[in-house]
Amino acid sequence: MSDRQVRPGVGAVALCGAVLLCCAVTGCGRDTADGKAPADAAAVVPSAPPPVSESPEDPAGAVREVYGAMWSERMKALQMASAEETDLERYVAPGVLRVFEEELAQLKKDGMVMRGEVGHEPEVSVLDAGAKPSRATVKDCVDLSKWQPLDTTTGWPLPLPGDQPPRHRATAELERGDGGRWTVTAYVPHRSRAC
Secondary structure: OOOOOOOHHHOOOHHHHHHHHHHHHHOOOOOOOOOOOOOOOOOOOOOOOOOOOOOOOOHHHHHHHHHHHHHHHHHHHHHHOOOOOOOHHHHEOHHHHHHHHHHHHHHHHOOEEEEEOOEOOOEEEEEEOOOOOEEEEEEEEEEOOOEEEEEOOOOOEOOOOOOOOOEEEEEEEEEEOOOOOEEEEEEEEEEEEEO
């Protein structure tokens, strides 16, 4: 496994990991028959991601767009505890998608979904457009202050772990393949590093 691949043991998903820790500590997970939230559980569903431009004149802009589109699709998946009706596979490498899907399956098993919005401050910190393949690193400040786990049985909000700062750092690695599209090949949250 290369350094650019997501390692489940390293903690590849910032939000689901926090929710799963909450479940482990509080025992709040509950199974439901259909895995869906009750009708009274309010949802904020992000709009469809903007079309991703692959302009060779602005590779940093294309990197930011793919990173943002990945997060938009990821939020949809977290709100359903499923990636089935999302386009996540369009923006992430198979290893990253596999880790995301495993954590979504755990959310569903624990009877939880997420609601609200996640804030971001992504910056392209490294861009090597001349490499084969082209590579980029995005550093982000992830803001969870408006992000809330919900129990799908009761619709009640659940707390995020108290030891996690509401804003923490995260790093994503991206590569541009032969087709010219950027893809997220690794995502690592730094949950203990506030920003």
